Amino acid sequence: MSSRSFRAADPKPAKASVPPSVTFARRTSSGRYVNYSYSDFDSEIGSAEFANYTVQIPATPDNQPMDPSISQRVEEQYVSNSLFTGGFNSVTRAHLMDKVIESETSHPQMAGAKGSSCSIPGCDGKVMSDERGEDILPCECDFKICRDCYVDAVKTGDGICPGCKEPYKNTDLDEKAVESARPLPLPSNVGMSKMERRLSLMKSTSKSALVRSHSQLMRSQTGDFDHNKWLFETKGTYGYGNAIWPTDGGLGDERNDGDGEPRELLSKPWRPLTRKLKIPAAVISPYRLLIFVRVIVLGLFLQWRISNPNNDARWLWLMSVICEIWFAFSWLLDQLPKFCPVNRATDLDVLKEKFETPGPHNPTGKSDLPGIDIFVSTADPEKEPPLVTANTILSILAADYPVEKLSCYVSDDGGALLTFEAMAEAASFANLWVPFCRKHDIEPRNPESYFSLKRDPYKNKVRPDFVRDRRRAKREYDEFKVRINGLPDSIRRRSDAYNAREEIKAMKLQREKAGDELLEPIKISKATWMADGTHWPGTWIVSSPEHSRGDHAGIIQVMLKPPSDESLHGTDADTNAINLTEVDIRLPMLVYVSREKRPGYDHNKKAGAMNALVRASAIMSNGPFILNLDCDHYIYYSQAIREGMCFMMDRGGDRICYVQFPQRFEGIDPSDRYANNNTVFFDVNMRALDGLQGPVYVGTGCLFRRMAIYGFDPPRIKEYHPGCCSCCFPRLKSSATVASAPEENRALRMGDYDDEEMNLSLFPKKFGNSSFLIDSIPVAEFQGRPIADHPSVKNGRPPGALTIPRELLDASTVAEAISVISCWYEDKTEWGNRVGWIYGSVTEDVVTGYRMHNRGWRSIYCVTKRDAFRGTAPINLTDRLHQVLRWATGSVEIFFSRNNAILAGPKMKILQRIAYLNVGIYPFTSFFLIVYCFLPALSLFSGQFIVQTLNVTFLTYLLAITLTLCALAVLEIKWSGISLEEWWRNEQFWLIGGTSAHLAAVLQGLLKVIAGIEISFTLTSKSAGDENDDEFADLYIIKWTSLMIPPITIMLVNLIAIAVGVSRTIYSAIPQWSRLLGGVFFSFWVLTHLYPFAKGLMGRRGRTPTIVFVWSGLIAITISLLWVAINPPAGSSEIGGSFQFP
Secondary structure, eight states: OOTTTOOOOOOOOOOTTOOOOEEEEEEOTTSOEEEEEGGGSSOSGGGSOOOOEEEEEOOOTTSOOOOOOHHHHHHHHHHHTEEEEEETTEEEEEEEOSOSSSSOOOSTTBTTOOOOBOOSTTOOOBOOBOTTSOBOOSSTTOOOOOHHHHHHHHHHSTTBOTTTOOBOSOOOOOSTTTOTTSOOOOOOSOOOOHHHHHHHHHHTOOHHHHHTOSSOOOBOTTSSBOHHHHHHHHTOOOGGGGEEOOSTTSOTTTTTTTOOOOGGGGOSOOOOSEEEEOOOHHHHHHHHHHHHHHHHHHHHHHHHHHHSOOTTOHHHHHHHHHHHHHHHHHHHHHHGGGGSOOEEEEOHHHHHHHHHSOBTTBTTOOOOOOOEEEEEEEOOTTTSOHHHHHHHHHHHHTOSSOGGGEEEEEEETTOBHHHHHHHHHHHHHHHHHHHHHHHHTOSSOOHHHHHTOOSOTTTTOOOTTHHHHHHHHHHHHHHHHHHHHTHHHHHHHHHHHHHHHHHHHHHHHHHHHHTTSOOOOOOOOOOOBOTTSSBOSSBOSSOOTTSBTTBBOEEEEEEEOOOOSSOOBOOOOOSSSOOOTTSBOOOOEEEEEEOOBOTTOOOOHHHHHHHHHHHHHHHHTOOSEEEEEETTOEESSTTHHHHHHHHHHSTTGGGEEEEEOOOEEESOOTTOTTOTTOHHIIIIIHHHHHTTTOOOOOSSSEEEEHHHHTTOOOTTGGGBOOOTTTTTOOOBOOHHHHHTSOHHHHTSOOTTOOSSSOOGGGHHHHHOSOHHHHHHHHHHHHHTSOBOOSTTOOSOBOTTTTOSOOOOOOHHHHHHHHHHTSTTTTTTSOBTTTBSSOOSOSOHHHHHHHHHHHTTOEEEEOOOSSOSEEEEOOOSHHHHHHHHHHHHHHHHHHHTSTTOGGGOOTTSOHHHHHHHHHHHHGGGHHHHHHHHHHHHHHHHHHTOOSSSSOOHHHHHHHHHHHHHHHHHHHHHHHHHOOOHHHHHHHHHHHHHHHTTHHHHHHHHHHHHHHHOOOOOOOOOOOOOOOOOSOTTGGGGOOOOOGGGHHHHHHHHHHHHHHHHHHHHHHHOSSOOHHHHHHHHHHHHHHHHHTHHHHHHHTOSTTOSOHHHHHHHHHHHHHHHHHHHHHSOOSSOOOSOOOOOOO
């Protein structure tokens, strides 16, 4: 909803001294009751004493809501066809585009959609069209006129139609906000509330409007509407049957702000939207017991190790003991948050029944679900192919969610014309793809993934036209891919042609001015041109001032304008097209956004781009919930958004800041060599955190509550004031203090203020000076509340409150959106500090989620039966190591910042605090891990071991620690559902990453903290699905990086140490077989964990020559023999000896 389309009025607590009143109400076409007090009518009943009741005015033919005016629809069409630009020290302009892409656009919502030609002589303009693509004709004579001519007729022709010469009936078009040649004015601060707007519509209804109604009005002899006849023929009722009596003598409408449903209409069994699934006690109880047992065993083992030093090699003993103490501490930090894992399930049938089923509060069955704004971020079309992003957009537009409640915003941080035109092509192809998915219930709704499925596409399909429709969609998609792939060359050829034309024009003009004088060569900037023959305001292919990657204006283009409120079915198909007569062909709103960038400003990478989208979306659609996706992360399950909404709309859902979905990946090699799927993290750690305060935010696939992003505290935060041990002993605050503040203000509270009522005048200092943005905040808060359909639902909204249509877009709204994405808007505000995505870390996602949990919010982990989202992951070893390096560096930054969990506030639970502490500490394990990986080699080289002898006590402790670890792993596999192979792959890559990327991350983090050296990272390349014979070709590519040096060194040293140790023992007079076995066992433990790394270094299987392995063995044997020759063992040189085992 736009911030001007709905405003939640401030509810005030009822007082006992309020005199009784009569409230009149009518039911709108959407099924909601609009209440009016007697003060709204011309009567004198206000002075008398009356009983408190509500009278419903039925929706008779003379009592119908007024449709939006023609001028508003024309304005919205103009906005959709205009490219808005602006920014710092520049005016905001709307450039009306004749076409957005080279091909013709057919969908009526699409930007650049053509209408009929204007009938005014000499005008080549196009008539604006409505949601069906039909011409919008402002006069009853159906004279075709374009928008500009219509404006001229109203402005200079006294509102006379050029066709019939009669005055226009609707002439309220605002001229100032739509002229493309002039700066757009900023919107006024004065706005009408939702109730005032409805009242104005009702009061403006005149008898002439009733006469022109399409319905057959039943009139009496006096010419007025005959209510008696209407009651008889329609069986309608007035009077007592329409009187809704309040309970307990109270003013029933004050509590619900005048729009609430009668309590009698809500008295039906209440059903929850979600439920917890208990983990069997036979699994979770032994799991918890084993945690305590292993803690005790580790404590006894460390006590024994400290009290029994190895006097023969104290240096070896000391290093091993320090490492073991840290490993025990690290394991404890990782294991304690896993104490209370949970599983959850949703009920989509209940969601549909509550929000989309006709009932007393919603007779028409319109969706009462809140709006959702979906953010897709991209930055570089070279590393993030436009085809991948376009497929993600198509999966969003085809999602199974009310079309009018869905808006998609694409953030192009590179400002590339290639991305812009690729999104326009995707919007054009969505005209066929989205209805095709709805008609045949296609899964997944990403066309690339769907047409690449290896299973039978005709399974469970019963419609006879499916084969023909699928063939048509596949052909259209193939043509779509070709157009996307040809865009770079098309843009380059077009720009070269236009630049050549401009150069010829400049040379011709120079000749005319210079005459016979010597001409100097002309230098014309190599501009990048759009399809309509104008300069692209973003980044040019050949960079120039104000048109480079870090220096360009802000851009907003509404690719698909907001859909109509009513469903829109297609027309009869021709012989080649898909029959869509029974399918809703509307598309969600799609907006292209490229924030302004200027030199000298810190744009804060992805976090800054996301905050720009938050502000722009608040002004244009203001969905109370936000779903953010990476450009390569698409919706795999079309009902995933509904499953996330079940948690937000359930009882207590107003205290949930976000719902995190697990990340699932495609294109991973079957063995998952480098643990790219991260199943242990997503299916074990995240489920465990869900039993505490909630999972961490992982950067994508997350459904946010907008109010949590704005930095507000959760509702009723002071009713629950947790202490140090809040997870076990919550402390309640007195309810008297909490109840003293109005509910509306309690929902808009920040932790910096102890007052119960938030001072709204401070909002500009926090959110900036946009009145549109500030006005949208209470609207988003109200719309994000659960439905108050049960007494236990606190802070709820009345049913049916969101069934009203959204307000149409106008130019001033988009102009304001341009203003809030400018590079200067965040100056002297709290954006990035407390509001929005948090700045200052390369892992802004974890910090943002941490701040929300620290304010008392909780999050939910939603695991759907079918993967909710799927994306791509780097399967190349080098790319994988750099990805892990980025994550680990962000963790080190968190540890050295004020976001360290040690400094968390009292609202965060103790186990949640431990989990966040582990997030910041785990990279430091790399120091101890590298030392411990070298200890077996040092032991073999020196002939010593970490203990004096391999006695029974040490072996018993070692066996107990190993068995408890294996038992915990088996039980984790049981309650999480992962496989043993996935658990083992995770263990292997833990050592690989710990000895490579984590060490580099700690060093880089220390450099940043101590020396102030900033860390820069490049984007991880996204695969566009190359048509190679081997889809896993990237797995075998070897790209050298310095991160490989430590693991390679560890492997070589341990291999050589094994050879040296064996040679030393064989040639020793008194062989120490026990020490050899101890060192060799731990060396093999290290090498086994590093096996995937070694396999990656060998490249493609079968391509490594056999001579490499032969020479490697010979070199190892030679080095070991040289070691023995240089440093022979003391005593005899006999080979062998007696085997002694203690």
